[in-house]
Amino acid sequence: MSTINVTRSSMPGFNEYCEEIKTLWDSHWLTNMGEKHQKLQRKLESLLACPHVVLYTNGHLALENVIAAMKFQKGSEVITTPFTFVSTTHAISRNGLIPVFCDVNPDNYTIDVDKIEGLITEKTVAIVPVHVYGNMCDVERIEQIAKKYDLKVIYDAAHAFAVKYKGISSANFGDASMFSFHATKVFNTIEGGAVCFQDDSLVNTMNDMKNFGIRGPERVVFIGGNAKMSEFQAAMGICNLRHLNEEIGKRKIVAERYWSHLNNVKGIRLCKPQKDVESNYAYFPVVFDEFDVDRDEVFEALSKNGIVARKYFYPITNSVETYVDLPTAGAEKTPVAAFLADRVLTLPMYADLALEDVDRICEVILSYGK
Numbered sequence: 001m002s003t004i005n006v007t008r009s010s011m012p013g014f015n016e017y018c019e020e021i022k023t024l025w026d027s028h029w030l031t032n033m034g035e036k037h038q039k040l041q042r043k044l045e046s047l048l049a050c051p052h053v054v055l056y057t058n059g060h061l062a063l064e065n066v067i068a069a070m071k072f073q074k075g076s077e078v079i080t081t082p083f084t085f086v087s088t089t090h091a092i093s094r095n096g097l098i099p100v101f102c103d104v105n106p107d108n109y110t111i112d113v114d115k116i117e118g119l120i121t122e123k124t125v126a127i128v129p130v131h132v133y134g135n136m137c138d139v140e141r142i143e144q145i146a147k148k149y150d151l152k153v154i155y156d157a158a159h160a161f162a163v164k165y166k167g168i169s170s171a172n173f174g175d176a177s178m179f180s181f182h183a184t185k186v187f188n189t190i191e192g193g194a195v196c197f198q199d200d201s202l203v204n205t206m207n208d209m210k211n212f213g214i215r216g217p218e219r220v221v222f223i224g225g226n227a228k229m230s231e232f233q234a235a236m237g238i239c240n241l242r243h244l245n246e247e248i249g250k251r252k253i254v255a256e257r258y259w260s261h262l263n264n265v266k267g268i269r270l271c272k273p274q275k276d277v278e279s280n281y282a283y284f285p286v287v288f289d290e291f292d293v294d295r296d297e298v299f300e301a302l303s304k305n306g307i308v309a310r311k312y313f314y315p316i317t318n319s320v321e322t323y324v325d326l327p328t329a330g331a332e333k334t335p336v337a338a339f340l341a342d343r344v345l346t347l348p349m350y351a352d353l354a355l356e357d358v359d360r361i362c363e364v365i366l367s368y369g370k
């Protein structure tokens, strides 16, 4: 019996990639914002209908740098959620800022907008919400709150590439949004990421941050680091972008197959499609609550059958050991996130997942629950 992994990176045909990188053997220009980098950037600005897309070598540094670009005073507080990949919390902490954990809502697991205001203090400078699993946060309420208290909003949109809300791409909300183009994401450049924003004055800063603050052969204007996307990464992105719609279409079919088996099963909760949201079907999270067996047993049973699911997200970031000493830490302070973390599994999800494999996965799960 073959193993079914939780994800499988999208790749263009071998020849298609070779064709795309061929010109690099003429130019010998391998990185430093070359031809491929510029081409991918233009394509993304057009696809996302966003005035500024700055490419990065990964999503984490993109997020860390865009937070740094806001020049918050060290020790300021940033409201975020613990139901995310540790990268979100690290990006805040590594900037010398204090993450303040807000709970998530039980419907789509994004930040609970009714709980944000209660966490705002004189030290609060920003909100870093997460479009978790590709589910859009309540961007309208978040904008209202940010306006009222004069806070910046930076979205961790790592999961939400190509998602649209009311026809507007997820790149266009808040002060900035970060996408990850990591191999495991819906769209990948092997490793990669981007920051998207409207504000013209942020362009130079974001470019300085990723390229040593170098503005010209003899000019260094800023103490920047190095987080440039290489030409090979960009070429992978150019190729993968050609197949994006097809890939998302296939993911949709996989998601529908899961729904056909798992919807309305007692003890199994699925994430309902959001109103006005065009999904990218990035993940397939399932919450086992009062199911015959608990989440860990389902995980083991799948594993015994060669099926790899993920406890994503467990543990939540306010309970990992690096953060336990934070005054704001403690899973008990975010009960909904804690509840989910103990019960959620993301099932295998990728464009080329065979529907028979989806049937097999569901069969293992439904061998319980009778």
Ligand SMILES: *Cc1c(COP(=O)(O)O)cnc(C)c1O
Pocket: 058, 059, 060, 061, 084, 085, 087, 088, 130, 156, 158, 159, 179, 180, 181, 182, 191, 192, 193
């Ligand atoms: C993948 C991911 C990141 C980090 O992106 P990388 O490209 O892997 O650096 C950040 N936040 C979330 C929610 C992610 O899933």
